[in-house]
Amino acid sequence: MPTRRDFLKTSSLLALAPSVPAFLAKTARAAAPATDGRVLVVIQLGGGNDGINTVVPCADEGYARARRELRLARETLLKISDSVGWHPAMQGAARLFDSGRLAIVQGVGYPNPSRSHEVSMAVWQTARFDAEEHKSFGWIGRALDAGPRRAAAAPGAMLIGNESPPVALRGRRSAASALSNLDDFMLNDPLPPVGLATESEPADIAAFIRRSALDARTTAERLNELAHRVRTDGQYPPTELARRLSLAARLVKAGFETPIYYVIQPGYDTHAVQLPAHANLLRELSGGLLAFLDDLAISGLAERVAVLVFSEFGRRVEENGSLGTDHGTAAPVFLAGAGVKAGLIGAAPSLVDLVDGDLKMSIDFRRVYASVLEQWLGIPSADILGEKFEPLAAFKK
Amino acid sequence: MTTPSRFWRVWQPTVDSPWNLRRVVHLRRRAGFAATRREIDRDLNDGPQAAVNRVLAGSARLDGVHDDFEQISKVIGDAAVASENPHRLKAWWLFRMLAGPDPLAERLALLWHNHFATSNLKVESAAAMARQNEIFRAHGRGLYGDLLRRVVHDPSLLLFLDAPANRKEHPNENLARELMELFTLGVGNFGETDVKEAARALTGWTVAPNGQFREAADRHDDGEKTILGRKGAWRGDDLVELLLAQSATAQRLAKRLCEMFLGEEFDFKSSAGRTALDELAGGLRARDLDMGWAVETILRSELFFSDANLGRRIAGPVEFVVGAARALELCDPPPSTVVLAEWAARLGQDLFYPPSVFGWPGGRSWISPRSMIGRANFAAALVAGELGGAGAALDALALLERHGRARNLDEAVLFSCELLLGGPPTESIRAQSAALRESSKRSPGDAARTIVRLVLASPEAQLM
Numbered sequence: 117m118p119t120r121r122d123f124l125k126t127s128s129l130l131a132l133a134p135s136v137p138a139f140l141a142k143t144a145r146a147a148a149p150a151t152d153g154r155v156l157v158v159i160q161l162g163g164g165n166d167g168i169n170t171v172v173p174c175a176d177e178g179y180a181r182a183r184r185e186l187r188l189a190r191e192t193l194l195k196i197s198d199s200v201g202w203h204p205a206m207q208g209a210a211r212l213f214d215s216g217r218l219a220i221v222q223g224v225g226y227p228n229p230s231r232s233h234e235v236s237m238a239v240w241q242t243a244r245f246d247a248e249e250h251k252s253f254g255w256i257g258r259a260l261d262a263g264p265r266r267a268a269a270a271p272g273a274m275l276i277g278n279e280s281p282p283v284a285l286r287g288r289r290s291a292a293s294a295l296s297n298l299d300d301f302m303l304n305d306p307l308p309p310v311g312l313a314t315e316s317e318p319a320d321i322a323a324f325i326r327r328s329a330l331d332a333r334t335t336a337e338r339l340n341e342l343a344h345r346v347r348t349d350g351q352y353p354p355t356e357l358a359r360r361l362s363l364a365a366r367l368v369k370a371g372f373e374t375p376i377y378y379v380i381q382p383g384y385d386t387h388a389v390q391l392p393a394h395a396n397l398l399r400e401l402s403g404g405l406l407a408f409l410d411d412l413a414i415s416g417l418a419e420r421v422a423v424l425v426f427s428e429f430g431r432r433v434e435e436n437g438s439l440g441t442d443h444g445t446a447a448p449v450f451l452a453g454a455g456v457k458a459g460l461i462g463a464a465p466s467l468v469d470l471v472d473g474d475l476k477m478s479i480d481f482r483r484v485y486a487s488v489l490e491q492w493l494g495i496p497s498a499d500i501l502g503e504k505f506e507p508l509a510a511f512k513k
Numbered sequence: 514m515t516t517p518s519r520f521w522r523v524w525q526p527t528v529d530s531p532w533n534l535r536r537v538v539h540l541r542r543r544a545g546f547a548a549t550r551r552e553i554d555r556d557l558n559d560g561p562q563a564a565v566n567r568v569l570a571g572s573a574r575l576d577g578v579h580d581d582f583e584q585i586s587k588v589i590g591d592a593a594v595a596s597e598n599p600h601r602l603k604a605w606w607l608f609r610m611l612a613g614p615d616p617l618a619e620r621l622a623l624l625w626h627n628h629f630a631t632s633n634l635k636v637e638s639a640a641a642m643a644r645q646n647e648i649f650r651a652h653g654r655g656l657y658g659d660l661l662r663r664v665v666h667d668p669s670l671l672l673f674l675d676a677p678a679n680r681k682e683h684p685n686e687n688l689a690r691e692l693m694e695l696f697t698l699g700v701g702n703f704g705e706t707d708v709k710e711a712a713r714a715l716t717g718w719t720v721a722p723n724g725q726f727r728e729a730a731d732r733h734d735d736g737e738k739t740i741l742g743r744k745g746a747w748r749g750d751d752l753v754e755l756l757l758a759q760s761a762t763a764q765r766l767a768k769r770l771c772e773m774f775l776g777e778e779f780d781f782k783s784s785a786g787r788t789a790l791d792e793l794a795g796g797l798r799a800r801d802l803d804m805g806w807a808v809e810t811i812l813r814s815e816l817f818f819s820d821a822n823l824g825r826r827i828a829g830p831v832e833f834v835v836g837a838a839r840a841l842e843l844c845d846p847p848p849s850t851v852v853l854a855e856w857a858a859r860l861g862q863d864l865f866y867p868p869s870v871f872g873w874p875g876g877r878s879w880i881s882p883r884s885m886i887g888r889a890n891f892a893a894a895l896v897a898g899e900l901g902g903a904g905a906a907l908d909a910l911a912l913l914e915r916h917g918r919a920r921n922l923d924e925a926v927l928f929s930c931e932l933l934l935g936g937p938p939t940e941s942i943r944a945q946s947a948a949l950r951e952s953s954k955r956s957p958g959d960a961a962r963t964i965v966r967l968v969l970a971s972p973e974a975q976l977m
Contacts, residue, residue, distance in 0.1 A: 232690070232700055234871055247701065280861055280878040293882040300859070300883045304893050307945065307967055321778055321825055325880060325972040326941075332882035332889075387687050388678040437683015438675065 154493060155368055155421045157361070157377045157408075158256070160282070161401070163385030164233070165427035166394060167447030168467070168475075170206065171220055175199040178467025182434045186390055186441070196220070200464055205399040208406030209450070216458040217409060218450060219510055221484055223465040225446035225477030229429060233385070233443075237428040241284035243482055243501045250283065255485055256376055257287030258500040259493060263375075273376035274367070276360040285378060292378075293335060295363065301336045338372070351407060357381045358404035365411045368421060375493070384427060388438035401425070405452060413454070422453035422492050422511070426481070432474060433467050446477040449484050455492065457512050483508055520789040521796075521810055524561065524818040532561050538935030539823050542977040543774050544568045544812055545616035547836035549576040550916045550932060565812050571615030577844035578614045586613070594640045602639045603854035603864040606646065610835045611850065621653035621808070622646060623831065624773050626864070627872035629664050629696060631673045633865045638669075641724075642865050645669040657766055657802035658757045661696060665753060666726040673870070677719040681734035684712035689752075691870055697756040699765040703741060710738040714747040757802065760794070766802060767794040774811045776826030777876030789816060824935070827879050828977045830860035833888065836977070837895060837969055840932050842912060849901020856894075860887045880975070892969035896962045909961035922950060925961050929968040942971055 173179050174190045175198065193201025194210040202210050212218035228245075230236045238250035253261075260272035273285040275294040285292035295301070352358040357379065364377040381401060386394055405423065412421050430447030446465055465475040487507040489497040498504045517523075526532040537556045541548035545568060548556070552575050556564035567573040579585055586609055593601035610619045626649055633642050645667050652660040664670055665688075671677065674688035689711035693703045717733030720726065728749070738747050740755060747755070756762060767790050771779060780786045793807060800806050811817055828836065834856050838848050854864060861884050867873055898906040913919035918928040926946050930938045938946070945967050949960065968974060 231705060232694060234694075235700055278861075278863075280874055281881055295883060301886060302890075303886055304890050307889070307963075307970065321827070321877075322973065322976065324877060325827070325885075325975050328880045328882065329885050329972045332885035335882040336886055385687075387675050387685050436685060437680060438678035438685050440678070440685070442686050 153420050155375050155377065156488060156493060157364055157379065157421060157423045158284070159357075159401070159405070159423060159425045160284075160378065160380045161384045161397075161425065161427035162237075162380050162382035163427070164236075164429045164431055164443055165384045165397075165447055166386060166390065166441050166444075167427075167430040168433065169390075169394060170203050170398060171196065171222070171448045171464070172201050172203060173199060173464050173467055174201050176464075176467045178433065178470075182467060184435065185439050186435045197460060200460070203395070203398050205395045206402045207399075208402035208404075209452075210402075211406055212409065212452055213458060217454055217456060218452040219456050219458050220460050221449040221451065221479055221508065221510070222460060222462040223446045223475065223478030224426070224449045224462075224481050224484060225429070225475075226480055226482070227477075229445040229474075229477070231429060231443035231445075233428060238283065240426060240428055240481060241282055243485060254282065254284035254286050255489075255500055256284050256378070257292070259287075259489055259495050260376070261287040262500060263493070263495055272374065273378060274364075274374045275378045275380070276364050277380055279380055282378065282380070285376070293331070297363065303333070303336045306333075352411070353400075353403040353407060355400040355404060357400045358407055361404050361408040362411070365408055368412065368417060369415050386431070386440050387436065387442060388440040390435075390440040409452060409454075418454035422451065422455055422488070424484070424488055425450035425452070426484075430475060433470060434473055445471075445474040447475075449481065451484075451488075451510050455511055457510055461508055461510060479508070480505065484510070487511065517810075517814075518788070518792055520785075520816045521792060521814045523813045524815045526561060530818070530820065532557070534931055535823060535935045536561070536818055537564065538931075539818075539977070540564060540568065540812070541573065542828070542832070542836060542935075543817075543826070544620065545573060546610050546619070546832060547840040548573070549840060549842050550928075551575050553932070561813075561818070565809075568617055568812065569809055571618065574614055574616070576842060577612055577839065577847075579612060582613055590643060594643050597639045599633050599639055599642070599865055600851055600854060602643055603857075604850035605643075606864055607831070607835060607850040607853050607857075610831070611838055611847065611853075612844075617808075618650055618653065620773070621804075622649040624769065625649035625653050625660065625664075627867065627875075628769055629670060630867035630870050630872035631669045632867055632870075635673050636669050641667075641669040641672070646865075654805045654808060655803070657762075657797075657804055658753075660804075661757065662750075662753060665692065665696075665749075668720045668724055668726070671718060671720050671726065676715065679712055679716050679718065680732040681713070681716045684709065684716055684734070686712045688712070688718070689715055692752075693756065695870060697765065698759055698761040699768075702759070702761040707740050710740045710747075711752055713738050714740065714752040715749045718749050760798060763794040763798040763802060764790065766804070767797055767807065770804070770807050770811060772875070774808075774817060775822055778825050779822075824973075824976045826977050827876060828975055829873070829875060829879055830857040830862035830884070831864065832977065833860065833975070834891060837891075837933070838900070841895070841907065841909075841965065843895075843900070843902075843907070846902040846905075848895075852899075852901040856887075856891050856900075860884050860891070885975075888975060889970040892966045895969065896966045907962055907965065908958070909965045910958045912965075913961055919957075919961070922946065922960060922964070925964050926968070929965050933965075933968050934971075934973050936973075938968075939971070939973055942968060942973075945971075 169186060169188060172188055172193055174193055180187055188203060192204045194204060194206060195201050209218060226239060230239065239245060241254045242250055243255045256273055273292040275281045275292065278296050281292040281294045352362045360379045383397055412418050426449045427447055429444055431441035431444040436442050462479045465478055482501045482505040485501060486497040486505040487510040489495045489500060490507050491511040534557060537553050589608055590605045593605045610616060613619060631645060636642060648663045648667060652663055674691055675685045676688045679685040679688060686708055690708050693708060693711060694700050713734045717729045719729050735746055737744055740747060740752065743755060768781060771790060781790055797807055816822060834853050861879055862873055894900060896907040898904050910919060913925055913928055918924045926938050930936060930942065946964060949963055
């Protein structure tokens with residue numbers, strides 16, 4: 117178990133990396149524990165995805181009743197089973213499902229659901245209900261803190277996009293980074309490095325910044341070095357989500373050690389004129405996801421990467437009068453990748469047996485997290501989630 | 514507050530807590546966008562009351578303010594709107610922050626932009642965004658009710674939150690929810706039924722074809738509603754008044770203002786924090802939510818000038834880039850505000866495009882490896898003259914000479930730290946400049962530039 121002193125030694129070597137001979141720098145990185153190589157990509161659908169029109173319960177009599185303008189004709193759906201079908205724009209997802217690379221976890225939610233974007237997203241990101249905890253540490257941040265000590269060079273989690281790293285990625289020691297494109301990691305004409313970060317109380321804001329400055333520098337050097345080893349990209353559709361996933365793929369293919377990537381696809385808050393907007397979003401999601409997993413498969417990395425797709429809530433069963441839907445509760449979560457046990461998990465919520473016009477949840481989202489943490493990342497989940505949740509049978513042994 | 518507590522009473526300098534460079538720089542950064550050396554010296558000389566008076570009166574700036582500023586601003590703003598180019602609109606606002614006489618007004622406009630976060634991604638109209646921005650500027654320091662009423666009747670917000678789609682046959686809850694959760698009460702102070710009923714009250718609010726607010730009576734649900742326990746045939750304006758009258762609104766407002774001037778690290782949950790907040794909220798309630806009063810109270814207070822409040826707030830991207838340009842006296846030629854806007858966006862704050870209706874989270878979320886590298890790259894770009902304008906490298910030596918601090922490297926380091934950090938050089942800055950001294954021969958001009966760059970890129974320069 118590396119000690120604090122070892123950590124500082126590693127930091128100092130890496131900070132001076134430009135002037136340290138190559139073999140010494142390599143040794144320093146080798147001294148840090150290696151990851152087992154598994155990667156988790158989280159795709160956050162921002163705004164509350166209408167799960168009912170994504171994994172459509174076409175055989176449920178409640179569907180036609182509640183969705184008059186927004187109803188998707190059964191013959192246009194891509195078949196999943198006798199009772200559910202994909203939105204026609206989900207072709208990529210259908211391919212993944214049919215080729216054994218995608219699991220649909222149905223009716224995912226949590227007790228006493230909030231219909232506030234901020235609160236519900238904070239619940240999903242922190243796996244906590246107490247508002248005081250919604251700004252501290254996230255489930256992924258806690259997972260990274262609990263996992264093996266990371267090499268100072270590679271951040272534990274990276275948000276690909278323009279947004280600030282979400283609270284899901286915040287941990288006590290682990291610093292998350294965010295990346296829009298590789299340009300942002302080129303240090304133009306570096307100055308002599310800043311003084312070493314010392315292990316001090318994270319509440320000290322100056323120490324936090326000093327530590328972040330050091331993280332930044334070592335990250336830049338690592339990325340720069342690896343960017344040159346990147347092979348050509350696979351075939352990605354020309355959408356923003358696909359671009360972000362392709363960047364994540366490039367980093368994984370180049371051997372970047374970050375185990376968690378987080379991508380946000382906003383726009384799902386379809387209160388008005390839902391059909392065209394939702395179709396575009398799902399097409400973007402589905403196409404990007406397929407291209408990403410195929411790209412990794414070509415590079416022989418299919419077994420190493422799993423994708424989790426979620427949204428902060430689903431939408432109401434009954435459509436509103438603006439050809440849209442308002443905030444709801446339960447919705448499907450997707451797990452994708454070669455290591456995933458494909459199929460339907462859990463029961464589809466009934467569109468007739470409701471709670472105040474909303475779907476009843478079948479599966480607590482923390483069970484999904486428990487599956488990902490324990491079965492995919494090999495990290496015990498009880499402390500991270502605040503209690504023990506039984507994992508689902510979502511991953512292959 | 515009849516007798517302000519130890520938190521809010523007017524701060525008086527003492528031996529242990531003196532009026533010094535640290536506090537001058539602190540005031541000018543938190544209540545403006547940094548000060549030039551001359552302005553710092555003047556404030557230092559005249560004492561805290563005069564310094565705060567000037568900040569409140571919009572007369573704190575000695576340097577870089579055009580005589581016919583409002584005229585120039587109007588030309589730039591009108592051109593930006595006419596061209597429907599959001600980049601030019603961002604540049605216009607940055608021009609106002611950089612070269613206007615009243616940075617406090619611009620600061621508050623930025624606060625309201627964050628509070629009523631409306632993104633042009635959905636609004637898609639530079640004209641509408643400019644109009645909303647003007648409301649923030651003109652009414653950002655008066656009574657909150659006046660500001661709120663204008664903002665919720667303004668097309669940008671109405672369009673952003675789907676007000677026109679909210680009709681009596683089928684309500685759309687978006688505006689109602691954000692009005693209660695973000696603009697007034699805050700989460701936890703209302704229920705889902707209140708949102709639904711509030712949506713009913715707001716039915717009929719729409720934007721007419723001529724771009725003006727319109728209340729469509731035929732779309733309005735004029736039935737009885739129960740909102741926060743109050744029954745009545747409430748209309749939208751009634752709802753707004755009802756929300757303004759709730760004590761939770763004063764609390765939320767107090768918190769917002771404290772976050773801006775006391776930093777996001779301020780512990781509102783501690784017993785002291787809660788007391789201070791309650792007191793300020795109480796004062797606001799007694800004064801019809803007079804934000805000008807609250808801002809003045811905060812800026813003169815013990816809390817504001819306490820040691821615990823110095824250097825504890827992370828400078829946001831806009832604060833950082835504008836503050837750097839101002840403090841270093843980049844007036845002649847000034848940097849391109851279009852380029853400054855791009856830098857602010859690169860560092861995580863894209864004006865007129867907040868990431869969601871919740872605005873920019875701020876605080877530590879400004880800091881990531883990418884933004885730290887970005888800030889270092891910005892410092893490099895600034896001294897190299899790559900911020901547009903005439904493209905000449907920063908004449909740091911001339912800056913030092915102008916203020917009589919160009920004799921040697923140590924003086925240059927001290928001056929730069931005083932200007933950009935409000936204090937003496939840190940150990941790591943001393944170490945870095947020592948490394949400079951040892952390295953290859955540089956011209957004095959180059960050395961001065963490198964020192965400025967080094968200080969601006971330092972971790973300490975990211976705090977204010």
